[in-house]
Amino acid sequence: MKLVAVTSCPTGIAHSQMAAENLLQAGERLGHDIDVEVQGAMGTQDELASDAIAEADAVIITSDTSVSRDRFDGKLVLKGTVKDGVNNAEAVVQKAVELAEAGKTGSVTFGSGDDGEDADVGADDSSDDADAAESDEPVRRGGDPEKGLFARLKKLFS
Template sequence: MKLVAVTSCPTGIAHSQMAAENLEQTAEEQGHDIKVEVQGAMGAENELSDSDIEAADAAIIASDTSVSQDRFSGVPLIDGTVKDAVNDAEGMIADAVKAADGDTPARETDVGSSEASAGPDQQRRRGGDRSKSLVARLKRLFS
C-alpha cells in the first residue's frame, strides 16, 4: 500500500523527525511504501509532490500545528498528533490501511477544507482513547 504523511511540530524539527522516522520504519516493516514530509520551525523537508499525493492510497497527518489539508482532497485521511506517531505509529498506519480499504469511516478531505471538522478525528487529536496507546506499549513490552 502507498501512504503519504506529514509530521509537524511548532518548536523545531526534532519531534517531527522522530515521528517521521517511526512512521517510515513501521511502514517498511509492514511492507508499505511511505513518503513523509517533515515540517518544523525552519520549514519543510522531503516535501510531498502532487503526484506523490495522487498516487497515495491514504494520508496520515501527525501534527501539533495547523497543516493545510486542501492538497489531500479525495484521499482517505488519518489525523493525529506527533506524539501519536512517536508512540503508536503502528496504530496510525493500521488506521490508514483500514481507511484506504474502506473499513473505517475515515474522512476524505473536501476541496477548500483546511481545518478538521469536529468528530472522531478531533477526539483523537485531543488525546482520544488512551487505552490504544497503553495496549501498544504493552504489546511492545511483551514482544
C-alpha cells in the first residue's frame, strides 16, 4: 500500500524528525511504501511530490501545529499528534492501511483513545498513556543509525 505522511511540531528539530523516522520504519516493517514530509521552524524537508500524493491510498498527519490539507482533497486523511508518530507509529500505519483497505475516505482523528472515525481532524487530543501501558506489544523505538535522528541532525548542522 502507498502512504504519505506529514509530521510537524513547533520547532521541527527533534519530535517531528523522530516521528518521521518511526513512521518510515513502521511502514517498511509492515511492507508498505511511505513518503514522509517534515515541517518545522526551519522549513520543509522531503516535501511530498504531487505524484506521490496522487498515488497515495492514505495520508497520515502527525502534527502539533496546523498543516494545510488542501493538497490531500479526496484522500483518506488520518490526523494525530507528533506523540502518536513517535510512540505509536506502527499502530498509526496499521490504522491507515485498515481504513484504506475498507474504502474509507475523509478525515479521521486517531490517538485520543476513541476510534476517531468521522471525528474533527482539527482536534488536538493526546494519546492516553494508560492504553499503551495495557498493550502486550513492546513499543519499538530507535532504528537504523544511518537514517536516525542523530544522523539527520548531524547532516543538518554540518
